[in-house]
Amino acid sequence: MKIRHLLADLHGCTAPLLDDVDALLGLLRAAAANVGAHEYGRTTARYVPHGVTAVLILAESHMIVSTWPEHRLALVEILLCNEDMDPEEAFGAIREGLVPDHVELHQTVRGIHP
Amino acid sequence: MKIRHLLADLHGCTAPLLDDVDALLGLLRAAAANVGAHEYGRTTARYVPHGVTAVLILAESHMIVSTWPEHRLALVEILLCNEDMDPEEAFGAIREGLVPDHVELHQTVRGIHP
Numbered sequence: 001m002k003i004r005h006l007l008a009d010l011h012g013c014t015a016p017l018l019d020d021v022d023a024l025l026g027l028l029r030a031a032a033a034n035v036g037a038h039e040y041g042r043t044t045a046r047y048v049p050h051g052v053t054a055v056l057i058l059a060e061s062h063m064i065v066s067t068w069p070e071h072r073l074a075l076v077e078i079l080l081c082n083e084d085m086d087p088e089e090a091f092g093a094i095r096e097g098l099v100p101d102h103v104e105l106h107q108t109v110r111g112i113h114p
Numbered sequence: 115m116k117i118r119h120l121l122a123d124l125h126g127c128t129a130p131l132l133d134d135v136d137a138l139l140g141l142l143r144a145a146a147a148n149v150g151a152h153e154y155g156r157t158t159a160r161y162v163p164h165g166v167t168a169v170l171i172l173a174e175s176h177m178i179v180s181t182w183p184e185h186r187l188a189l190v191e192i193l194l195c196n197e198d199m200d201p202e203e204a205f206g207a208i209r210e211g212l213v214p215d216h217v218e219l220h221q222t223v224r225g226i227h228p
Contacts, residue, residue, distance in 0.1 A: 001182065001185055001187075003189065005121075007119075007224075009224050009225055011225075040159050040161075041157055041158075041159040041167075042157070043155055043156070043157035043169060043171065044155075045154050045155045045171045047154075047173075053155075053171050053175070053176055055157060055169050055171070055176075057157065057159045057167050057169070059161075061167070061180060062167055062169075062178070062180070064176070064178070066175060066176070066193065068115065068195075068225070071115055071225070073115075073225050075117065075193070075224055075225060077191060077193075079180065079189070079191075081182075110121075110123050110189055111123055111125075111182070111185070111187050111189060
């Protein structure tokens with residue numbers, strides 16, 4: 001089994017979405033749609049005074065975005081256990097939505113067994 | 115701001131917990147307690163025929179465990195935005211609970227700003 005994992009740090013995000021729970025969940029849904037992944041559950045949390053965590057649980061694992069609007073920062077995690085689905089392709093929707101000026105991207109493969 | 119991030123692949127888990135939603139959520143809570151982190155929300159999903167995703171949202175970010183009982187595999191992610199909290203210390207409770215025979219551990223720092 002091959003599990004593909006993407007971590008992304010999005011710096012300098014200018015979009016007001018960083019503090020918008022529904023919009024962030026919408027970006028995760030768009031990311032899932034990009035690769036044909038299926039929503040299986042969700043949860044969100046809004047921090048006081050600012051910041052959001054949005055989690056989309058998928059039939060093919062999960063996607064999460066955490067934001068720190070005061071630092072114009074979003075951290076994204078995409079885990080997909082269907083090896084035909086490319087996390088970077090999914091990530092495109094989030095990147096477009098949050099308009100960062102700099103992205104650090106790490107994609108790895110996890111959980112391989114002989 | 116320093117955000118500490120731990121990823122762990124737990125192979126060869128023998129514990130029956132891998133398919134037990136409440137027990138996995140309990141391990142995440144024990145992990146949070148290990149470092150004094152505060153629960154802020156949660157969600158879980160149980161896959162058919164097996165496998166679980168458990169998410170604990172914290173005041174200090176989040177912890178997730180995803181399991182594939184058929185592969186005796188669990189993947190853990192711990193993200194803590196309180197730099198005094200050590201994700202590896204938190205992870206100890208999960209490792210003890212799942213009894214893996216091999217663990218791949220990656221700890222990184224994310225989202226640093228000058």
